[in-house]
Amino acid sequence: MGRSPCCEKEAGLKKGPWTPEEDQKLLAYIDQHGHGCWRSLPAKAGLRRCGKSCRLRWTNYLRPDIKRGKFTLQEEQTIIQLHALLGNRWSAIATHLPKRTDNEIKNYWNTHLKKRLAKMGIDPVTHKPRADGDAGAGAGAGAGRGACSRAAAHLSHTAQWESARLEAEARLAREAKLRALASPPPPPQVAAHSGLDSPTSTLSFSESALFAGAPHDVHGADRAAVEPVQSYEEACHAHHFGAAAEGSFSAAGTFANVLLDCSVTGADPRFAARSEVDSGELQGDDDTYDDKGYWNSLLNMVNSSMSSSSTSLTSDVVTDPAMFLPAATAAVAADF
DNA sequence: AAGGAGATCAACCGCCGTATT
């Protein structure tokens, strides 16, 4: 038998919008007892809700460390960049946006950013320019079009790179699993540098352990109250925004700015204003656009993700995309 | 002012991976 149910499915459980009274009850209970078992929480808190509903209400709305309201331009940039790298992995993206929930980010993507990309003629799923010749339809003429084509080209690179990365993840996972089965896991210090013999492998100990079946809680680690993650978030935030401010992260920042600037014709006054401010940054010269910087910034972001969170199964530290790219995609990386 | 269309977002649903028995 499996483990015993902590509460049975009960008829007459309330659904739909939460009332202030229910919020109060949930808050009061969690404040006093914390949330151990969500399944049993509703009964203990005096709520006629299922545990899942309570958990959702807490994580998406009642948690004290949630920031609500409009997304900043920095946040938008981060979402776009991370979506290009990670796809619809909202929880992973959310770890890079302190105080934002995955649900909120997902909603914002679906209602704002996705449409903006589509309007530019970029497929929001693949981040590739659409083949139907729709590109630039919403972006207007002149400089905007140039910026958009640049963005589209980079998005295309990104999509290729990401798909190669996912393939590599799968391959590394298989390799690591086989190795883990073949031999007992070495101590961390050794394992971290034990060298996986595949020339393409950059798997870290944490992943070796992970693939070997070591206990981990992907999502728990992400959201965590567990503090290495939180400190990472701070560090990442500082690195990301700080570096962007100093220009060393400007390529990826600019990449997102291009997307945002392309939306100027989308009649959002915020972006129109932004466009003027940033026009110097963009330089308007296709040839001078820094490919290497762009890729480095993506790599930085990936590496940050890798070292911070077990959410992603990707390699620990990537110093060069060619390290694990299949030949075809490596050619793209080799361009710089 | 009224009605319709589109946008927004909280909440639900179903699935999956992991933990537990």
Add this chain to the structure above:
DNA sequence: AAATACGGCGGTTGATCTCCT
């Protein structure tokens, strides 16, 4: 080893709000 519960994720829905005609 198998069965089952649990927590979490991403996709989707539907109620409400806002804008336009």
